Amino acid sequence: MRSGRSEPFQFFLNHPLPMSDESLKIGDGLTLASIGNQDTMAACLDDFGNSLKRSGRILIRYQKNLLLLKVGEPEVWTQVSAPGWRFIPQMDEGPVKSRLQDCSPIRAFQAGAENAMGIKKYVVLDDNRKTTARCTLYHLDNGERSLTFGFTQPLRGYDAEHSILRRFLEKNGASALDSHANLHAQCGFDQPMYDSKPSVEITADAPAIETANHLVATSLNVARQNEQGVSRDYDTEFLHDYRVNLRKVRSVLSLFKGVYGDEDTAHLKRQFSDIMKVTNRLRDLDVYLLAKQDLFGLLPERMQPGLEQMFSIFNKERRRELKHVIKMLHSSSYQRDMAELQEKFRSTDRLAPGPKAMTASLPFATHLIWARYSKVCRIARKIDRSTPDEEIHELRIQCKKLRYLMEFFAGLFPQRMLKDLIKPLKRLQDNLGNFNDFSVQQDSLQAFLNSYANSHRSGSVVAMAESIGALIILLRQKQAEQRAQVTQSFADFDSPEIRQQFTDVFHHGTSQ
């Protein structure tokens, strides 16, 4: 068991320990003895967003074992997990899993290249041959590069012996693990870091068309990095990120009025809308399937078989839809179009400029944001209990556009101030988003039920209608709850301070 005082020691080792035999005297009646060697294959795991690498953690899998270390922290965690898991919730329970709870439960973990790994275990024995400390070395070798790291394990009541072991290791070149970039690369995990929201550098006096090109090129690039993940169906976040970024492109095209010529704008809008359309149904199905547990939780057990059947139909449909999407992504026309589009936005002279093309970015931005903010307020301030749902939907869309604009031009304004403005806006958007989700779910459940009723015998339709009917009622209640909160969420966003900030920065431009 662990000692209360001694801390384990994590280290790199530049060369092997000077042990010709199985054991070596390391001090005062103490012997370092080898107790086992294992040669195996190992791979480093991370998700596409490099959650672990970003937080200085390394997760290594060898056979059924998982080894987690965090650079700069002395502890090393190990556990066994049956193979086949891809998402954290699927992992067997254990100390490694409990230390990965901050990772997204819907992002798949993927393995990097396989390395040969040698594991050597040592103990420090006293003159009674009692174990007084342990030490494990891992040697990774991928043919080009190799690396040895290890950690000690102090034992309770044997602090002095652990110190002697540590001194012995340090004398033989062990240095504390404190930089992790290299370790990831050495473990064969040096793919470029994916960033779903790269910061875009824009300047105040750059022409608006240059800024627009820059924003579109960046989003296109991020979208395209997700194509392979979508095709291989690693997890649903690839398609999500892909669509978010294409939506950003479309927002630039529709919100930056007059930057590109009318003809080009219309053509580009249609092109991107056609691409996204192919993925719409797949994303809808992903959303339903991700909500499966929540929906089951809403219904009593006796009503669940109907839902089970619905989800199995969704699963089948999803397989078909995925094939469509993959077919598109792999088609030569798509590949060619995307490459051309990327090229168009990379250069400055491929798209016809509109009347606003040469406007400086800062006044262009403040004008757009102020106009959109005013529109949001106009709609929101009129909302009361009698306002039709359509107006709430309209408010959601306007808030979304405002948010996009503020994020597109984030580089032009003080970060702290933007954060303060976006925070209550985000809460309002969450509220409106939930309102919309519950509404969309009702519609799609109803649509599913209708098509099911047309193609099945009445006996099974009754059971299905009962389950889905109950769900729709519950979702309507939830939607109403969300709707009731909208006025308050807007009031939080519409505080005098925030109004003043918007006016100062985006109307009078005084914060610059």
Next chain:
Amino acid sequence: MKVVACYSNKGGVGKTAAAVNLAFASARSGRRTLLCDLDPQGAAGFYYRVKPSKKLENQEFFKDVERFTRAIRASDFDNLDVVPANMSYRDFDIFLARMKHSRSRLKKALNAVDHDYDVIVLDCPPNISRLSENVFRVSDYVLVPVIPTTLSERTFRQLTDFFEQHNLNKKKLLPFFSMVQKQKNLHKETMDRLRKQNKRFLAGVIPFSSDIEKMGIHRAPVLSYSKSSGASRAYRMLWREIDGKI
């Protein structure tokens, strides 16, 4: 946390072997286990190769939790720590009582050293003293190895009488047969008779075994070096039975 004492008022009955192996079985089952060697002969510590710290030997470290925890040594096995003997256990009963009755205070003290145990196994000295009386009071169960012979039968009766005289809860007593030689008729008959008289005898029976005797050579519990021997099976079975009760 449960306290299980291994006790016999007669020596040479397999008491220490039982404490050493049952503590091992407890740790193996995943329970964080502490084996305390209260027998000044220090055999339990010897089997786990744990030397008492020279510095601590002359201190009264049962005075408080912190001093006691400093005497704890990791064994070579997961989930198992040992407090070696050769120490003044004058205040051990006080310490134990405190551990049991003010668990929140204990928790605080143990949290300070990042530790806690599910099971504490006590290897008690083979006599009836004030220490043993206090051990009986604070233990949840008192395991008593009994060799099925007339003499051991008599010693066990002395123990039950002691419990009665001192108003101790006899339900804590969990006797089991130890060093049993199946081929001896006397052993068989004694076991049958005692089981009829006392329903609390555990079903698990520890055989007389040369594997157990070799513990002194291996300096390790028989469960670690001879897993599939009859003796190991018997200890595992006995622990499962005890574990079911605690």
